[in-house]
Amino acid sequence: MGLIKAAVGAVGSTLHDQWKEAIRCEDMTNDVLMVKKTTPNGVISNGSTIIVAPGQCAILYDNGRVIEATAEEGIYTFDSSATPSFFAGQFGDVFKEMWQRFTYNGATAKQQAVFFFNTKEIINNLFGTPAPVPFQDWSHPIPNQMTGVMTPLRVEVKCFGKYTFTISNPALFMNKIAGTADVFTKDKLVDQMRSEVIAAFQNVLNELGTSEHKVPVLELPSQTDEIKKIMDEKVFDAPIRERGIELVGFVVESVTLTDESEKKIDNYELSSNSFMQQGTLVGAYANAVQDAANNANGAANGFMGVGMMNMASNGMVGGTAQAPFQQQQGFTAAQVQEQQQPAQQAAPVQAVVATPASNTWECPNCKKQVDGNFCSECGAKKTVAPVEKKCPNCGTKVDGKFCTECGTKVE
16 A cells, blocks of 8 residues: 655646545645645545645555655555555655554555645744853953963853754654644644753853853854754754754844843953053043033032042043043133133132231341341441432432433432
8 A cells, every 4th residue: 555656746737637536735834834634534545646745745644553655746646555655755764664663454444644744944933041041251251360270251141043943754743743633833832842942052052152162152143053063963952853853043143141241241341451441530530521511619629539530540531531531522621721710719718817028127236137126236226228219311320309411300
């Protein structure tokens, strides 16, 4: 009992009109994985046709046992006297093994059906890690405090993407999952598969974070081929394969760091980059200038903070650091100076006791320094030096009331 290939070509061929019955399955969409087809009385008559479309596999069952199968597209004639042709299509070896296990015993057929399987690549299956998963990021290595050996920075990420799969073993798929349901759709499978795909992906992440691969965390989306290679080599998807399914494509579309992990990386880059340290201080300087500009009364405090930062940074934020941020904030040098003037004026003024002007003179007799009009030592009277007069007209020194050179009266 088996199938005899009658023709190969378009499914819409009119050749099936020549046979008693025609069993076919319309084009199976991306959501349909298996469909059961049979006759009204449950018996497939000798000489009936079975039409297999591209991307399909047909298995002929009798009372729960496999009696024939093919994965080659075409039109077949059912012949109850023919030897099963399990060699047709990509699953030939699989079907041959099944035949050895479930040979038809020659009894009269009571219940027969053809199960069609979708062997195309099933696309657009989403996955995502429900919670952050750990990853060893070698792009930010840190030294071990005890040994000095460089070790990866431990971060946590959330990953989202898509995967594709195919039914690689229809018999195993039917035996493990689909059974003899009239229709088996993808939605009955993807929830379970998603959990298994995520588990497999987490194992791949552990491998990518080892010293052998050292994949930077933010480059995970570009590691599509490497992810699939590791998954195949390590057989992390073994539970999926055991159901007759094979993962074909695996794409990581986005990687998101947790807030704590982002802070870790920011602190790492800041501590390892002197330019970024300078940028942090200069940024604080710019904020202080802005605060001083917005509040003339508080300018003294603002510029006092600038001076303290400048001293703490050994002048890092002074000089050349000031100019770019003055320009960026829209301040000119004159405007900054103008802001500094009110600050100086606003500074508290300490009381100063005025000291009287000194009236000390030297006594011409005893040379003693005297404050009053008479010397306390010898009683000599303070002498006042005569005021020197000059002619306002010619500048000649004048002793009297008139200039001896030009005759101008001198007051």
